[in-house]
Amino acid sequence: xxxxxxxxxxxxxxxxxxxxxxxxxxxxxxxxxxxxxxxxxxxxxxxxxxxxxxxxxxxxxxxxxxxxxxxxxxxxxxxxxxxxxxxxxxxxxxxxxxxxxxxxxxxxxxxxxxxxxxxxxxxxxxxxxxxxxxxxxxxxxxxxxxxxxxxxxxxxxxxxxxxxxxxxxxxxxxxxxxxxxxxxxxxxxxxxxxxxxxxxxxxxxxxxxxxxxxxxxxxxxxxxxxxxxxxxxxxxxxxxxxxxxxxxxxxxxxxxxxxxxxxxxxxxxxxxxxxxxxxxxxxxxxxxxxxxxxxxxxxxxxxxxxxxxxxxxxxxxxxxxxxxxxxxxxxxxxxxxxxxxxxxxxxxxxxx
Numbered sequence: 001x002x003x004x005x006x007x008x009x010x011x012x013x014x015x016x017x018x019x020x021x022x023x024x025x026x027x028x029x030x031x032x033x034x035x036x037x038x039x040x041x042x043x044x045x046x047x048x049x050x051x052x053x054x055x056x057x058x059x060x061x062x063x064x065x066x067x068x069x070x071x072x073x074x075x076x077x078x079x080x081x082x083x084x085x086x087x088x089x090x091x092x093x094x095x096x097x098x099x100x101x102x103x104x105x106x107x108x109x110x111x112x113x114x115x116x117x118x119x120x121x122x123x124x125x126x127x128x129x130x131x132x133x134x135x136x137x138x139x140x141x142x143x144x145x146x147x148x149x150x151x152x153x154x155x156x157x158x159x160x161x162x163x164x165x166x167x168x169x170x171x172x173x174x175x176x177x178x179x180x181x182x183x184x185x186x187x188x189x190x191x192x193x194x195x196x197x198x199x200x201x202x203x204x205x206x207x208x209x210x211x212x213x214x215x216x217x218x219x220x221x222x223x224x225x226x227x228x229x230x231x232x233x234x235x236x237x238x239x240x241x242x243x244x245x246x247x248x249x250x251x252x253x254x255x256x257x258x259x260x261x262x263x264x265x266x267x268x269x270x271x272x273x274x275x276x277x278x279x280x281x282x283x284x285x286x287x288x289x290x291x292x293x294x295x296x297x298x299x300x301x302x303x304x305x306x307x308x309x310x311x312x313x314x315x316x317x318x319x320x321x322x323x324x325x326x327x328x329x330x331x332x333x334x335x336x337x338x339x340x341x342x343x344x345x346x347x348x349x350x351x352x
Contacts, residue, residue, distance in 0.1 A: 260300025
């Protein structure tokens, strides 16, 4: 098993990246350098509680080749939090690449930022990893595989052909292909993981589960796309973090690993579970216009990850994980209240 003592986590102030940063600091001896542009989905507060001697925060853009080069060369501290040196002065062992524009509705409205961040940004990081021979792990999504019919008994595997449906998933598919090419052509020590839908603390309220929770907390009726039968494969973000660390430290170079926890549920089931756990009538919601090109079903077969690396999920009780997530949003209103009105105004303008 490889050991990594100083890792860069791109997008580490976002939802999944910040949960990974917390997990790494809690469960390993590694120092984490977070590189994040702090767009609307990134929040410096997501990293609160991590000891200063274990975290370096760099406010910057993954498309900034000079900045990325300086971080890997060990000279990028000028862009970092004051006093955050220490272990960060050691050579970078690995890049774990979470940074991405990831919201489907936004990609439909304006795909340009998705092409820039997800494609150009990944290219910039790969070039730096190639120059400095740094281990590279790329975080991707099950959405690159398109969707499955509701009555299809199969699930996505590492051999499933790519068939992306949206500008978002198309740019993630493009970034996956760049990683594969840089691994084969240039020998970059890279792996890829494609994960199913995450849930848990620190998720932006534009996303499905936190949007419904915060609507109820604000006295608004939750909203449900289309017929509500679209199926997503849910995994708690802590289980995702654990899986990524397993792939980073034990995964075979050049390989892709799918991450999922056998958590298939349709959107109606999830919404009604939220309503019931928050003391509301399960029919107390509004139907809204469906998203263009809305994928019907995602389902992950994580057999390769389980067999080769011995990973399995800890959060296997979705109801329990959902209750904990609801409590987090109840107890952290100051984290999301300031952006709630703006987020809902955007949805209203789209008829959603």
